[in-house]
Amino acid sequence: MKRLLNWKSAFVGTVASLFATSAFSAIDTTAIVAEISGNEAAILAVGGALLALAAVAVGIKWLKGTIFS
Secondary structure, rough: OHHHHHHHHHHHHHHHHHHHHHHHHOOOOOOHHHHHHHOOHHHHHHHHHHHHHHHHHHHHHHHHHHHHH
C-alpha cells in the first residue's frame, strides 16, 4: 500500500510541475494573427458568395411558390 501511495504522489507531483512550468511561458501569437488578417479579403469573398447563393436559392423557392401555389 505504501508503494502505491508513493507512485500516486510522484505522478501528481510530475503533473503539477508540468502545469506549473507551462503556466508561466508566453505563447507568441503574432505570426498567426498576421496570417489570419492577411486572409481577410479571401474570407470575405467566400462568405459573400455563400450569402449570394443562399439569396438566389430563397428567391427561386419564392418564385416557385408563387407560380405553383
